[in-house]
Structure formats: structure tokens, C-alpha cells
Amino acid sequence: MTDFGGALKKQPRAPYEFALVGVPFDGKESYLKGPRKAPQAIREASTSLILNAWTELGVDLEEETRFVDLGDLKLSDDYNELCAKVASLVEEVASKGAVPVILGGDHSISLPVVRGLSRVYEQLDILHFDAHPDLYVELYGDRYSHACPFYRIMEEGLAAQLVQIGVRAVIGEHREHARQFKIRMVEMKDLASLEYLEFEHPLYISFDIDVLDPAFAPGVSHPEPGGMTTRQAIDIIHHLQAEIIGLDLVEVNPEKDPLGITAAAAVKIIMEIMGQAVIQKHHRPR
């Protein structure tokens, strides 16, 4: 098993600050299967033969953090079973004060992650990077489709504030739901005027890799041109003012990523979010 530039250790019994969990599931993907293979592909792309453990802002994830790999969950195609397993593992990690780093999987896995966190944190905010708002009430008759998790999260009252950033595939119904739940949408077309993002409550980050332009992340099931560069996403992360309590990286489809470009982008994004979590937690100057 590989290693996030040497930062990732196999010692789950020791105290840790970050815990990697793979959720190899694409049962709620509405078009092309493949994201179930992403946890392995992302680990492989993170090898220290390619990269080191330092973030751009000077955090050495190998020396300054204890980051353990809890492995991949053993899952069937049963979404209810997945929800129970994911929520309880996330609750266990978060109750130790550690940050779960969740590798999807399709986006349906974010609902049980947030449920698990909400058992530990009384209130939390969510920053959701995505080309799509994932605010359908249901898709093709399925309320738990990967196109629905943020409707469910808001319906269940799991987030005090939801900010969606980079969205550019928004239908009228989504805008109505955004108004209903007081969701802030920073649409891709308006991104240039964004300065920085500040959050009042502990922050969960859900990062759908398709927020990046297909030029930067071609290995996705639902490519939506006109997206962020990897650089823009990293800059947003570097300017976050929040206590980061968890993150997921979802929707990498290794079947469409033969050169590993998308998996490499995923590794970079995860490491920069982790570095920002360290900086914010210890109030380190940039």
C-alpha cells in the first residue's frame, strides 16, 4: 500500500490526527461505473517515488502529523449497509479529535460521512467543490443517487451552512432548493470575484474532482467543461479560514484516467487541504 509522499503510516492503533478511509463504492453512480476503483488508484498515485510529503505552504505532513491508513471498507452493493459502516467509522475517528480523510467512491458516500460527523460536532459547515450542486430531490427514482446527497444533507438538517463552489450545471430546481436551504452558491461564472471564504463552525470539505475542468481532471464520469484549474482550487484552499474537521475526495473514475492525471490531482488537493487544516488548527502564519 502506498503512502502520500511518505506521510501515510500503517499504525491505526496509535494516536493519530488524520485517518484515511477508502470507500470503494459506485452503486449510486447514474452513468459510468468506475469510482469504486478510485481509493486504490489515488493511493498508487501518491507514492513517495513520485512526490514528497510537504505542502506548498510549508507543512511537512510526514513529520508534523500522524496520518494513518485505516484501509478500504468491505462493502456489498447495499447502500444502507454502507451508510451504517461509514457513519460509525467516521464517528469513531472524529470522536478522537482526528480528521477523517475519505476516498470515494461516488458522491453518495458523503451523506453518511456527514451523518457520522454530526454525531460528534453539534454544528458544522460544509464547503462543497463540484461542477454539479447534487441537489436533486431524486434522480431516476432514487433519493440516494449520487446527484442527491446535498439535498438529503440539508433536509436532515446536518449542516449549519452549505457553500457550493465551482458549480456550472445548475437547473432551475437546484436554485429553488438553494434558496429554500439558504445555500450559498459561488458559481463558476462568478468565481473571479471571490476573495476568501471564512466559516463560523467546524468545516467539512467535500471535493468532487469534476469541479476541475476536464482538461485538468479528465477521469470523471460527468465531465463539465468550463471548470477550475487545479491552481484555482489550491488557491481557494490556501485562503480558507476555518477549523477543518474532515474531507472527502470523490468521483475519480480510474476507467477514464489512463494517464493518472486525475488521481494525481486528487492527491495534490487532499494534501493541500490537510496542510491547510494543520495551519488553521495551530494558527500558523502563512
Ligand SMILES: [Mn+2]
Ligand atoms: Mn460532480
